Each structure stands twice: as C-alpha cells, then as structure tokens.
Amino acid sequence: MGRLVDQYGAQQAVRVIRARALPPEFTAREAEQERPPDLAARLNTWYARLAASNPAADVEAGKRSAARLIIPGDSEWPTQLDQLGAGRPLALWAHGTADLRFSCLKSVAVVGARAATSYGSHVAAEFGVGLSESGWTVVSGGAFGVDGAAHKGALAAGAPTVVVLACGVDICYPSSHEALFAAVGQQGVLISECPPGVHPTRARFLIRNRLIAALSRGTVVVEAALRSGALNTASHALTLTRHLGAVPGPITSSMSAGCHRLLRERKAVCVTSPEDMIELVGVLGDDLTPQVRAPAVPRDRLNESTKRVLDAVPTRGGAGPASIAVAAGVGLDTALSALGGLAAAGYVERSTKGWRLRKQQTAYRKALDSATLEPPLAPEPDPAEVPPFPEDFL
Structure with a gap:
C-alpha cells in the first residue's frame, strides 16, 4: 500500500x-x-x-474525542517518519496538548518488557526522569512494565511524553492506564495510525513498533526477554541506523537475556544511566557523560618517588633506608627524605629492625574490638596533633 x-x-x-x-x-x-x-x-x-x-464518521469520532488528524506536509508532522519509506504511516491521529513534531526533535525511545521486574521498572523510571530533566522527550508504547514506568518518570519531571498506541486514541489499552493516559493527554500526546474506535491486535503492536523507533534519535532497551516486542523495536532502530542502547541486568534474570544478547552481538551500546544515553544520541562534544572518578584518598597526593618509597616499606619487621632505597629504585638521599615525610604524615614508623608501615585502625576493627571486648589497638593520632606533610613531598 x-x-x-x-x-x-x-x-x-x-x-x-x-x-x-x-x-x-x-x-x-x-x-x-x-x-x-x-x-x-x-x-x-x-x-x-x-x-x-466511513472516513467522515472517523473524523467525527476524532472530534468527539478531541483528536486531530496529522498527515505528511502538516506543520506537526515529524519528518523523521519519512525515513520509513514505503512503510511510512499514511496519517496519524493525535490526542494531547503537546506538539508532536516539536516534542520529537530531541527524543529517546525507552522500551522493555511488559512483565518487568522491580529492577526494570526502577531503571525505566530513572531514565524517564533523567532524560526529561535534560530536555529529552520520552517515547514509548504505554504498555505495562517498562513503558508505563518510563512515561510516569517523564510526567513526574514535568515534561511531555509521547505514547504510541496500537489502537485508536480514544481506546484505553491497557484499561488500568486510564489515569496515566489522561495525564499524558494534559502534558504530552498520544498518537496512533489507527482511526478512533479500533481495538488492538497482536499484529498491530508489532506494526506500531516501527513508529516508536522512527520518531526517536535512539532507542534504549531496559529489559527484554529473548522473545520480546522490545527486541522488535530494537530491530527497527537498527534498520533505520538509529542509535541503540541496552541496559545490562542480572545474568540470572531471563528478563534481561535479550539485552545481553544485543550487547554480546555488539548491536547495542551498554548504557547504565540517562547521561550515557544522552551522550550516545546527543551532539558530539555537547552531550557528554560526566566522568565518574574513584574516591580520592590521601595517598593520591604523594609524588611519584614518595609513593615508590612507601610501597617498598615492609608491613612487618622492618628495613633499613638503604634496603628501602634499592627496593624503591631511588637514591639513598631521596629515600631518607621520603621516609621522614612519611613518618611525619603517619604512614610509616621506626622500629627496632628499621622502618615499617604504621598499622592503620579501621572502623571495622573498632567495631570488632568493642564487640569482643578485646583490648583495642593503639588509637590513631589526632589529625590536629600530626605535623603537616612537608610541601616538597606532595
């Protein structure tokens, strides 16, 4: 056709x-x-x-349900749908306050299992909130599980969201999403290529998935079994050369097996946060994921030679400065200077056998000592009483 x-x-x-x-x-x-x-x-x-x-009756039914008909060439028509070629919808029925074309200029499809686990629903809601707060519209199918959680997350962030239905826009399916669809109508838009009054069928769910993929810059699969409609949407996204992301899940969960297959076959990029997805679909250089650094520790402030001396100091017994210098690969003067600074900072201590690492008492050890009523280890020095670490060692 x-x-x-x-x-x-x-x-x-x-x-x-x-x-x-x-x-x-x-x-x-x-x-x-x-x-x-x-x-x-x-x-x-x-x-x-x-x-x-009966086209006239369809138009009249659309007016009664406050729906509007959008055709190619209209100002609200999303031009990215033209990439579907002969599979482009002939028209779309829309119900809601949001402008469809404007809403989909920066949009991400969030799809996944209907029988989502608590993990999948939680992640989908986080993506819905995170994407919306960053100015991206969430597109999904309005189904149970991942779809519904993503829409709710977007609504909670006060942003529009797009629901692509497999039935007429005047039909609420699933029926328990009546309140959700009413909220989307007030804040976003519901669309369908089926005229008003048409009920969903299994085939229509698969057919509408191409629209979810085509409307968005990229698709993220949150949870999907090996046989899943979400994988059908992912296939459409790949056919359209759109970005595809997949969220990893527990390897013991069958609901994440489809995501893991996409990752294993290198069809999808691993995404673990909304920021990851925005970096994938965003503008090069503008939408970058903030770099997550490991927690800093005082040892990070030491210069390279001092770190090498510290690594060469034994934990038990002791070693002389010459032995430490050889093990660290530094000169004797450098080793002596570093040992003095490390001792002042509380890293090492002098024993009868030479220099050794100073025992550090941990919170776990304190709790263990208290529970077993054993004599506690020597307390850590008060930071106010420890001499400042010489600047030339930093």
Whole structure:
C-alpha cells in the first residue's frame, strides 16, 4: 500500500482500489520484488476494507474525542517518519496538548518488557526522569512494565511524553492506564495510525513498533526477554541506523537475556544511566557523560618517588633506608627524605629492625574490638596533633 500511494498518490490509490484494477506498470514492478506479494489477494482485501470504511464518521469520532488528524506536509508532522519509506504511516491521529513534531526533535525511545521486574521498572523510571530533566522527550508504547514506568518518570519531571498506541486514541489499552493516559493527554500526546474506535491486535503492536523507533534519535532497551516486542523495536532502530542502547541486568534474570544478547552481538551500546544515553544520541562534544572518578584518598597526593618509597616499606619487621632505597629504585638521599615525610604524615614508623608501615585502625576493627571486648589497638593520632606533610613531598 505504501508503494502504491508513493507512486500514484492517496486519491489515485483509492480510485485504483475501487476499480479493482492495478496499473500494469505497478504490477510489473511489484513482480520484481524479492518476495512478490499476491496482488490479487491484496487488492480484494483493500476493496473489502474500503467498502466498509466511513472516513467522515472517523473524523467525527476524532472530534468527539478531541483528536486531530496529522498527515505528511502538516506543520506537526515529524519528518523523521519519512525515513520509513514505503512503510511510512499514511496519517496519524493525535490526542494531547503537546506538539508532536516539536516534542520529537530531541527524543529517546525507552522500551522493555511488559512483565518487568522491580529492577526494570526502577531503571525505566530513572531514565524517564533523567532524560526529561535534560530536555529529552520520552517515547514509548504505554504498555505495562517498562513503558508505563518510563512515561510516569517523564510526567513526574514535568515534561511531555509521547505514547504510541496500537489502537485508536480514544481506546484505553491497557484499561488500568486510564489515569496515566489522561495525564499524558494534559502534558504530552498520544498518537496512533489507527482511526478512533479500533481495538488492538497482536499484529498491530508489532506494526506500531516501527513508529516508536522512527520518531526517536535512539532507542534504549531496559529489559527484554529473548522473545520480546522490545527486541522488535530494537530491530527497527537498527534498520533505520538509529542509535541503540541496552541496559545490562542480572545474568540470572531471563528478563534481561535479550539485552545481553544485543550487547554480546555488539548491536547495542551498554548504557547504565540517562547521561550515557544522552551522550550516545546527543551532539558530539555537547552531550557528554560526566566522568565518574574513584574516591580520592590521601595517598593520591604523594609524588611519584614518595609513593615508590612507601610501597617498598615492609608491613612487618622492618628495613633499613638503604634496603628501602634499592627496593624503591631511588637514591639513598631521596629515600631518607621520603621516609621522614612519611613518618611525619603517619604512614610509616621506626622500629627496632628499621622502618615499617604504621598499622592503620579501621572502623571495622573498632567495631570488632568493642564487640569482643578485646583490648583495642593503639588509637590513631589526632589529625590536629600530626605535623603537616612537608610541601616538597606532595
């Protein structure tokens, strides 16, 4: 149907179907397809559906449900849908206050399992909040599990969100999401290529997944089993050369097996936060994930030669400055100077056998001493009483 409309336009396609006679050149071109369709069967199906259709009633039903019809060329039409080629929807019904095209300029699809685990729902909600607070619109299918959690996260952040339905925009499916869809209508937009009054079918869920992938700059799969509609959306994203991310989960969870397969086959990028996804789909150099550094410890402030001397000091017994200098690979003067500074900072101490590391009492040891009523270890010196570490060792 998409190829027929692309070649002859919507009005001429209707005339062809009513006449039940496809143009010869179109029939010849379709015969060259890798898997040529049964045009006679298709034409009979279209003819029967056209005879039963009532466009005027559809428009009237849309008005009653406050829905609007968007077609290619309208100011609200998302032009990225044109990349679907012959699979582009002929029109979209929209219900909500948000502008569809504007909302999808910076958007990310968050998809996953309907039977999501608590982990998946939590992660999806975090992505919904994080993406929305950073100015990105969340696009999903409005289903149970990951979809619903992502939409709720976006709404909680006060941002618009896009729900792509597999039924008419006046049909609430699942029915328990009535409050969620009402909130989306006030803050975002619900869309469907099905006219009002159409109920969902299994096939329509798979068909609408291409729209979720096409509307967004990238798709992140939060949770997905090996057989999952979310993987179908991921496949559409790859076909459209859109960015694809996957959230890793427990290796014991079957609900994350699909994500792990995408990562193992290098079809998706591992993302663990909204910032990771924004870096993946954002503008090069502008949307970078903040670097997470390991916690700093006082030892990090030591210069290189002092660190080497500290590494060479034994834990037990002791060693002389010459032995430490050889083990550290530094001169004797450098070792002596470093040992003096390390002793002043409380890292090492002098024993009868030479220099050794000073025992550091931990909070765990303190708790153990208290619980067993054993004599506690020597207390750590008060930082106020420890001489400052010489600047020339830093």
